[in-house]
Amino acid sequence: MYDYYICPHRHILCVDLKSFFASVSCILKGLDPKTTKLAVVGDTKSIGSVVLAATPELKKLGVRTGSRLFEIPNRRDIYIINPSMKTYLDYSSKITEVALQYTAPEDFHQYSIDEFFMDVTNSFHLFAASPYELAARLHREIHEETKVDSAIGIGENMLLSKLALDIEAKKMEGGIAEWRYHDVPEKLWPITPLKAFWGINRRSEVKLNERGIFNIGDLAHYNPAYLKRDFGIIGIDWHLHANGIDFSVIREKHEAHSPSIAKSQILMRDYTFEEVYVVLFEQIDEVAHRLRLAHRLARTVQFSVGTKDGEVFRKQHTIKEGTNNENEMMKIVWGHLRHIAEPHALYRTISVSLTNFIPDSARQVSLFEDMEKVLKEEALMKTVDELKVKYGQLAVMRALSRTDASTLKLREGLIAGHKR
């Protein structure tokens, strides 16, 4: 069906730092991540808190990412730790430095805090006889430098390297797996359930199962015209991916089509509509702050509130000129919510997202605005921004945030990684 001859034949490594948060937290305490039972949870003080990461030894006891704190067995040999994001970031960049010894920055792509791709097609021969040997060296060096264990997938394109990592390397002794096009029938096609495959989740799996597709081989042999008809261009991607094909190249950096700045929260208790106002304002303050640091104006603000019964009220609003002003955003958002949301319901979720950015140099003051007032407000926002950058998010806050509804202090505790 497809001609691998014309497909990319590169040497891509996909590296995953194993149980990253949990491993780093072990190392900080002088413990061995391989033998210690440790979980990093969102907040050790709240029993409903979720497990963000767990060491392999703890996973063996049934604790996994997403478990709740109260599900962790009450044992003396189990450590339960708050996250230290700053340290995780430091470790992540230290490891990135190690990786960058073996490839050019333009051939490197940080996929997330604990995962990255590197194209070593042009560089591996400088350091090793084969990509595999280079992977082994990198694996060893990451461990020597940081004590963090990794897993590495090697492939002829980014997708194959990622699949080699997820399906094989992560689970095997030694932690390195290599997949080439000729391995596709043997390695890819038996994969089942479908959601084990990158890019297919539970919902799509159900729809594919309805069509008699249960493993990746079924998908690879399905008529792509039908996939296109029923799933659009994603259907075509699935067909290519099921055959191990992916044309993305790290060097050809793709710019995000629709970047966004978002803040969302699940509340710790039921909130009345009036209390929602407080949290919403705090969230908008934060996203507007981040927006200004990025020197952008947002033209679109999306927002939603969800009740404890699962009903969601959402809307998006676009203003032609764009804004970075939290008061203006709040006026818009609350104006809509007053009309679309149920004022007597009890709420559990709130989210705000800014999109559709333009540079803030494009700011235009309308003829109807009071110039003096605008400048005053801008000066105030700038001062507040600077204080927040210098002294943290709690340095300046609204009087509203002194009410019981505020979630600010709680969140700051989470970010800092310890309770004040």
Add this chain to the structure above:
DNA sequence: TCTGGGGTCCTAGGACCC
């Protein structure tokens, strides 16, 4: 069967313009 919070992308339908 899927935490919580931060992201990105796709599609369909309506409005509007040329």
Add this chain to the structure above:
DNA sequence: TCTGGGGTCCTAGGACCC
């Protein structure tokens, strides 16, 4: 005035990733 086609923007909603 009517009809049709093409393009772009906006909104709602869905899906997936770490």
